[in-house]
Amino acid sequence: MARNQTAILSLRSFCLMILLLSAFSFISILYWFQCSAPCYSISQMVLQKQNQPINLLYFPSAWNHLSFPSKPPPKLLKIALFVKKWPDRSHAGGLERHALTLHLALAKRGHELHVFSTSPLNSTFPRYPMSNLHFHLSKPTAAGYLDQALVWKLFQTQNSTGKPFDIVHTESVALWHARARNLTNLAVTWHGIAYETIHTDIIQELLRNSEEPQAYALTERVTKVVEEVRFFPDYAHHVATSDHAGDILKRIYMIPEERVHVILNGIDEEIFKPDAAKGKEFKQKFGVTKRRLLVLGMAGRLVKDKGHPLMFEALKQMLKENDTFRENTVVLVAGDGPWGPRYRDLGANALVLGPLEQAQLSRFYNAIDIFVNPTIRAQGLDHTLLEAMLSGKPVMATRVASITGSVIVGKEIGYIFSPTVLSLKNALYRVWEDGRGVLEKKGQAARQLGLQLFTAAKMAAAYERLFLCISNDENRM
Numbered sequence: 001m002a003r004n005q006t007a008i009l010s011l012r013s014f015c016l017m018i019l020l021l022s023a024f025s026f027i028s029i030l031y032w033f034q035c036s037a038p039c040y041s042i043s044q045m046v047l048q049k050q051n052q053p054i055n056l057l058y059f060p061s062a063w064n065h066l067s068f069p070s071k072p073p074p075k076l077l078k079i080a081l082f083v084k085k086w087p088d089r090s091h092a093g094g095l096e097r098h099a100l101t102l103h104l105a106l107a108k109r110g111h112e113l114h115v116f117s118t119s120p121l122n123s124t125f126p127r128y129p130m131s132n133l134h135f136h137l138s139k140p141t142a143a144g145y146l147d148q149a150l151v152w153k154l155f156q157t158q159n160s161t162g163k164p165f166d167i168v169h170t171e172s173v174a175l176w177h178a179r180a181r182n183l184t185n186l187a188v189t190w191h192g193i194a195y196e197t198i199h200t201d202i203i204q205e206l207l208r209n210s211e212e213p214q215a216y217a218l219t220e221r222v223t224k225v226v227e228e229v230r231f232f233p234d235y236a237h238h239v240a241t242s243d244h245a246g247d248i249l250k251r252i253y254m255i256p257e258e259r260v261h262v263i264l265n266g267i268d269e270e271i272f273k274p275d276a277a278k279g280k281e282f283k284q285k286f287g288v289t290k291r292r293l294l295v296l297g298m299a300g301r302l303v304k305d306k307g308h309p310l311m312f313e314a315l316k317q318m319l320k321e322n323d324t325f326r327e328n329t330v331v332l333v334a335g336d337g338p339w340g341p342r343y344r345d346l347g348a349n350a351l352v353l354g355p356l357e358q359a360q361l362s363r364f365y366n367a368i369d370i371f372v373n374p375t376i377r378a379q380g381l382d383h384t385l386l387e388a389m390l391s392g393k394p395v396m397a398t399r400v401a402s403i404t405g406s407v408i409v410g411k412e413i414g415y416i417f418s419p420t421v422l423s424l425k426n427a428l429y430r431v432w433e434d435g436r437g438v439l440e441k442k443g444q445a446a447r448q449l450g451l452q453l454f455t456a457a458k459m460a461a462a463y464e465r466l467f468l469c470i471s472n473d474e475n476r477m
Contacts, residue, residue, distance in 0.1 A: 063462035105460035192379030199378035242402035266459025274392035279366030297368030302337030307374030365391035389450035394442035
């Protein structure tokens with residue numbers, strides 16, 4: 001008994017010593033859970049000194065750079081998620097895929113998930129073998145959004161059933177700010193903000209030909225930014241999916257730094273991984289012969305703001321002016337949209353595969369030599385780049401801040417280009433000249449970075465720790 005009391009006193013003394021040391025070093029520890037707070041991290045951070053505690057809510061970089069324990073969480077949370085649409089197989093956008101990947105991972109960790117979303121119009125809703133995952137579906141508005149009055153009633157019913165929600169999470173404005181402003185245990189994830197898209201508007205105007213009417217997007221965008229700056233503070237905590245967006249939220253939108261957290265997107269590392277045999281089978285299936293020395297890949301929505309007019313024109317010119325490039329290069333295009341038929345006009349050099357299920361998409365990445373994302377939509381963090389990297393492929397993308405600041409951080413990962421036909425052609429010719437040997441080395445480096453930062457496990461661990469931080473803060477109020 002005496003030994004136990006001594007051990008308890010020693011443990012208390014140790015906790016008190018850590019608190020005093022952190023106070024003297026101006027690094028606070030806000031919340032404790034069994035002498036180990038969810039908001040407290042020690043010896044887990046790449047950028048900090050050894051054994052120096054940090055308050056995670058003030059951590060300035062992406063939480064993906066931290067290492068969190070894989071053991072069961074110190075407590076299980078009741079989480080409410082608001083998302084406009086739950087993913088429908090291969091037709092999901094980045095926001096929906098983020099919601100699916102993250103919250104299925106959290107449910108597998110044992111947390112109780114309640115998803116508030118719209119009911120599908122023309123398809124059956126997927127079923128999951130998890131008793132702690134609950135869906136509360138409602139008819140969408142005429143514009144396809146959540147009916148805020150109806151979904152709020154559903155939320156209030158669940159919030160008063162059993163214990164109240166520990167955390168409320170909304171993907172973008174699925175929960176409107178007027179409803180969210182009184183929820184201090186809320187976190188909103190932004191997959192794109194108006195200020196970022198000003199870059200897109202500038203690019204669109206520069207690419208506009210003289211026959212097209214001038215757009216007024218730039219003028220309208222400034223008004224949209226002002227509106228966002230006004231209502232964003234209604235959300236208690238903000239998660240940015242890129243380092244660039246996090247900086248904008250703090251610097252331009254003037255949200256206090258302890259309420260802005262950067263957690264980069266993550267994708268399922270069990271699905272997207274190197275598999276040369278499956279890549280070979282995929283190429284054989286679609287008739288890609290060994291004489292093709294370079295296989296380019298693109299995936300996603302084949303629309304204008306994803307840069308496909310730019311990519312189409314660059315490829316068209318290169319295939320016309322360079323016989324060797326034409327004879328030895330093929331482009332695999334996964335996805336659908338108005339630019340799909342245009343790519344077919346390139347003849348045997350382009351294979352348009354349509355939208356692919358995840359298993360097929362994984363084979364697609366393994367079949368290509370490099371993944372190209374010509375997007376001119378300068379917001380968010382495209383999942384396709386991350387999927388390609390975890391599949392061991394180098395990536396090539398437009399020089400926009402979210403991509404160059406968080407993904408293609410060096411030449412060892414891939415290639416970047418400015419959104420002009422000439423710059424894109426020059427980058428593609430560099431890829432051609434480098435050849436498969438160089439591309440394979442870049443692919444290995446890309447995968448290593450992906451495993452460090454962009455896995456679903458890393459993303460889920462970061463969100464779990466953030467949610468524990470916020471819920472503990474609530475319990476003290």
